[in-house]
Amino acid sequence: MHKTSLFRVSTLVPVQLVVAVSAVLLSATSLSAQPIHLNLSNLFSVDTVLEPGGNALSDPLDPERQRIDGQTLPPTFSDGQVFASADGLASFLFAPLKTSSLDALLVDGQTLAVPAGKYATASFALLSAPYSYADPFTSVVFRYTDGSTSESRFGPVPGWLVSPIAFDHSFYSFTDSSGVQSLISFAADWSMEEAQYLIDSRGNGDAGGVRFVDGNGFALYSLTLPADATEATLGITVGNNFVISLASEYSDPWVSTDGYTEVANSMTIYDGFDHHALGNLKLYEFSLKPFLTNGTGQIYLLFTDATPATGWGPYIQTIRVYTGSNRIFAEDLAPVLNTDNATLYAEFRADGGTPEVPYLYDNSGSGPSNRKHRFADGTGSLTYRFDFPDTVTDAKLAIDLANNFVVNITGPLASTRYAQATPGAPDENTFLIDAGNSALGSNFRFADASAYMIYQFDLPDDIVNATAQISVGNQFVIEVASGLSGPFVKVRDYVAETGIEVRDNSNLAVQNVDLASYLALNPQKIVRIRLSDGVPADGWGPYLTGITIVDQPDVEPEWTKVLDSMALFGVDVHNEANKNYYTIDLSPVLNENNAKKQVYVRFTDGSTGDGWGPGIFWMAAYSGNLEIQSDGVVFEGLKALNGEPQGPGLTVVRRTYGLDGSKTLKEIVLPSANVAQDSKAYLMAATLAPLTQPVTLSVPQVAVGSLILAWPASASEYHLESANSLSGPWTSVEGAIQVVGDEARLTVPMSGTSQFYRLKK
DSSP: OOOOEEEEGGGTSOHHHHHHHOSOEEEEEEEOOOOEEOOOGGGOOBOOEEOTTOOOOSOOSBTTTBSEEGGGSOTTOOTTSOEEOTTSSOEEOOOOSSSSOOOBEEOSSOEEEEEEEOEEEEEEEEEOOSSOOOOTTOEEEEEETTSOEEEEEOOOOOOTTSOTTTTTTEEEEEEEOTTEEEEEEEEOSSOHHHHTTEEEEEEEEESSSOEEEEEEEEEEEEEEOOTTOOOOEEEEEEESSEEEEEESSOOOTTTOSTTSEEEEEHHHHTTTOOOSSOTTOEEEEEEOGGGSTTSSOEEEEEEEESSTTTTOOOEEEEEEEEEEOOEEEEEEEOOEEEOTTEEEEEEEESSSSTTTTTTEEEEOSBOOOTTSOEEOOTTOEEEEEEEOOTTOOOOEEEEEEESSEEEEEEOOOSSOEEEEEOTTSTTGGGTEEEOTBOEEOSSOEEOOTTOEEEEEEEOOTTOOOOEEEEEEESSEEEEEEETTTOOOEEEEEHHHHHOOOOOSOTTOEEEEEEOHHHHTTOTTOEEEEEEEESSTTTTOOOEEEEEEEESSOOOOOOOEEEEEHHHHHSSOOOSSTTOEEEEEEOGGGSSTTOTTOEEEEEEEESSTTTTOOOEEEEEEEEEEOOEEEOOEESSSSOOBTTOOOSTTOOOOEEEEEEOOTTSOEEEEEOOOOOGGGTOOOEEEEEEEEEOOEEEEOEEEEEETTEEEEEEETTOTTOEEEEESSTTOOOEEOOSOOEEETTEEEEEEEOOSSOOEEEEEO
């Protein structure tokens, strides 16, 4: 193959000589040196792959799964042969994996010697079994012959049962507890250890081994410190809507909580935001000094629900008491994007931040979570809208996506949206002017008995027609008022109209309410909507999931399914093992029938009954080629000895680091292991990619009737060709090639006519 980048010889020789030479054009291409596969065998201490009938040469990687089943290696893998990673971005030379051998080293501060040279990248084949290398602030160090160094982040390394991009576009936090002395430490996991401290509870639940407290429930712990303790820190990892209270003397919470001092209320900390997705799950620290003044060392810790009506109380992971100070680190982890060959139209994290706001069109899902991502479980959905320039006909959408997702796309909708109010969304209070003792659930709001809710919408001054699309169920009454003070007029009363007292939300649907009469004689164009209970006596009032104001009722568009996790993997993924970058071609809806150049993308749950719908971390809409410089997978379909996991397989990570190509690399220093984390990462292979050397034709000398062409002598796989025009035909140029220094040179005669020269591989 050859590259077609050409330049005129006039850039290389004086103008007066161009006349004699005529229009000589010279080609430029590049020479890729072969990768250097490092020999790490003298450092190997672990047997990660067990061949059929073979003997294990080291301890198991994981007691449950032990190690990799050699029978699941790809058929194309052969011992002693270079193997390309599944993404094609690196190649590795592994130790024998199909016969008994030590084949990896446990990463723990080793220094890797390398052939001195200038390299573009270093690629590692890493296995983290069973856990990730949790400390994300460890570094791999690259040392150069001039004494300088460069460092790159090493942790976290995705575990062998998760996706290679498990940490991409997520918020990752790490607590270094090496500087503290623990006095009390336990998980709120319903274990016998926790039972030593839990002295009373009500309304508690078990969420996969984690205690939670909802409604009017509580959890009370008794923590006994040394009697002479005068100062200590209480550290609690907790999320959702919590109240944390402390006391130095017992008071019966069944009777009253007045004896306890509130030290944290999540609704106060987060300005009234109602957390339902553990978006605030983290370590909270409190000084116990004010509660240790009586000299008993006794502390009573009480958890209650900050929003008793909604049922999303404290989700308690761990409780610790210690002296000293933790070092808490946090970082948004995101790979580098190479946009040199792409045009970006949108790029954002699905984290509720400002960049996402213009694109999130319909939020009937959940999140952002504490990892800063959104999800749509059950009947929930998330819809994004992208507006492309009028000239765009070819675009793609890249999505960092996981779990049981279904993705559909469509072109522009018939209606124009003026406003949308979604219960629990960060901007709900923009419209909710009177909550009326209504209660917020998980993406819904309800108002039983005498409770109600009033939303207010300030619409454009020039509109005369609009429709309120109200998604509501159960025994609802809808009333509408004009302006800031007009009386409410009843427009829907479900029970009165149907005679059916619905108590199971089976009538949940969109109610279209014409607002034209409420906009007339209303110069402010302000409309208020009130929802209340049609049968106050039985407590099954309106169950609201959203109100949208549009210019005309929406007609359900024709959606085209473009991604389906079940079809791709054949299993209902619940652990983000399929978290990956999925690309959708948007061209089919960016056609001549789409004058607005709008594309809607809707995410729904492929298994609505179990609640593991799409988890969305990041998106980018673009044209051209977008390069996401992230981890990849080396082998596809690997299994552990116990047959796990279903779906994508065990993860051996391909990780590539950029190097300083202007310097000569001498050695690589791996990070030291953190014994306290019991977190193991194994290096199975390493490869260095030398810098790509330019291969160019030049004219170092022009003589009467001839000229000399030169190119790098190292480009031995290239030969010189010439033609009378760029369209060819091209023929080989024969002659005696001389090597002068690092150049290959060939003298060619000048015919007085235009001539083109190129190097072809």
